[in-house]
Amino acid sequence: MRILVVEDESVMAQSLRTGLEDHGFAVDVAADGEEGLWYAAEVDYDAIVLDLMLPKINGFKVCETIRDRGDWTPILMLTAKDGHLDEAEGLDTGADDYLTKPFAFEVLLARLRALLRRAGSERPVVMTAGDLSLDPATREVRRGDEAIDLTAREFAILEFMMSRVGQVVSKTEILAHVWDFAFDGGPNIVEVYAGSLRKKIDTPFGRQSIVTVRGAGYMLDSDGG
Numbered sequence: 742m743r744i745l746v747v748e749d750e751s752v753m754a755q756s757l758r759t760g761l762e763d764h765g766f767a768v769d770v771a772a773d774g775e776e777g778l779w780y781a782a783e784v785d786y787d788a789i790v791l792d793l794m795l796p797k798i799n800g801f802k803v804c805e806t807i808r809d810r811g812d813w814t815p816i817l818m819l820t821a822k823d824g825h826l827d828e829a830e831g832l833d834t835g836a837d838d839y840l841t842k843p844f845a846f847e848v849l850l851a852r853l854r855a856l857l858r859r860a861g862s863e864r865p866v867v868m869t870a871g872d873l874s875l876d877p878a879t880r881e882v883r884r885g886d887e888a889i890d891l892t893a894r895e896f897a898i899l900e901f902m903m904s905r906v907g908q909v910v911s912k913t914e915i916l917a918h919v920w921d922f923a924f925d926g927g928p929n930i931v932e933v934y935a936g937s938l939r940k941k942i943d944t945p946f947g948r949q950s951i952v953t954v955r956g957a958g959y960m961l962d963s964d965g966g
Contacts, residue, residue, distance in 0.1 A: 742787040742857060742900065743767040743918045747777035747803065748819070749795050753842075757790065760846050764880065765897035767921045774798025781807050785917060786814050788856055790849070791836070793820035801834050808835035815856035817849070854878060868903040870963040873942060873950060875903055884946050891941060894919065898934050899942070902951070902961040911958035935959055 744766045748754040751772075758768045769784065771777035773796040781789065781803075789807070793800035804816055818836040832839060837859075838852050854877055868875045872885045880896060882889040891899065897919045902910060912928035920926075939951050952960045 742897070743769075743784070743921075744853070745769050745771065745777065745780050745784070745786045745789045747771045747774065747780075747789065747795065747800070748792045749773055750792075753792075756846075757849075760850075763893060764850060765893045765900065767897065767919050769921050772796075774800065774803045777803050778806055781812065781814070782810070787918065788815045788817065788853055790817050790819060790853070793818060804836050805834040815859070817852055817856060819844075851878070868900065870903050870906045870950065870961055873903075873963075875900055882942070884942060884948075887946075889941050891938075895934060895938050895941070898931075899938060902959065906961050906963050909954045909957050909960045914958070931959075 742765075744761055746754060746757050746761070746768060748757060748770065749772050754770045754772070758770055761768045769780055769786075771780050775797040777789075777791065777795070778798065780786075791800050791803060795803065798806075800818055800820070804818065807814070807816070815838075816836045817838045817840060819840050819842060821842045837856055840849060840852060857877075868877070874883045875881075875896075877900060882891055882896065882899065898915060901915060901918050912931040915931050916924070916928055920930075935951055935953075942948070943950055950962050950964075952962050954960055
């Protein structure tokens with residue numbers, strides 16, 4: 742999943758980027774409210790982590806502007822303030838959840854996963870496609886009872902495809918959700934990862950769940966027989 746972090750404290754921003762990328766997210770970071778609004782308008786994000794106290798445009802106004810655009814991307818608002826009025830204003834301007842600094846990174850992850858499950862169509866806690874299962878919380882992937890070890894990038898691609906089981910997704914869509922804005926490579930990198938995923942989740946089990954749709958992209962087939 743692709744996340745936008747709008748945070749002006751460089752240490753916090755880098756910590757969030759590193760932690761989220763380690764858990765398979767693609768992350769873009771904006772250092773002020775103005776830059777955050779630009780990113781939010783240019784890129785399709787799965788969720789936004791938005792600090793309240795930002796240079797140029799504060800988090801309240803950023804959130805309100807995003808909602809005024811008709812963009813309902815889930816927003817988790819962060820703030821160093823600890824007050825009911827700030828929390829109420831953040832939620833009233835369109836934030837979906839609110840987290841006060843300092844916070845445990847595991848709590849932020851859990852809040853993000855909850856927002857992502859509620860976004861659009863309801864998503865289960867553990868995602869399944871036939872006997873293939875993926876748990877975003879524990880980062881476990883299994884084919885039946887057998888555990889499968891994936892890299893962070895492989896996990897992110899599989900999670901994206903499992904959120905769209907039976908649907909064709911293009912290389913461009915996969916790039917947009919799994920790689921960050923700074924990635925300057927071409928879509929052919931997706932072919933490399935699709936091949937490595939097949940070797941781990943299909944070949945050892947005699948399955949063909951990752952289907953190449955010529956000229957269109959890939960589809961995850963829940964049968965995969």
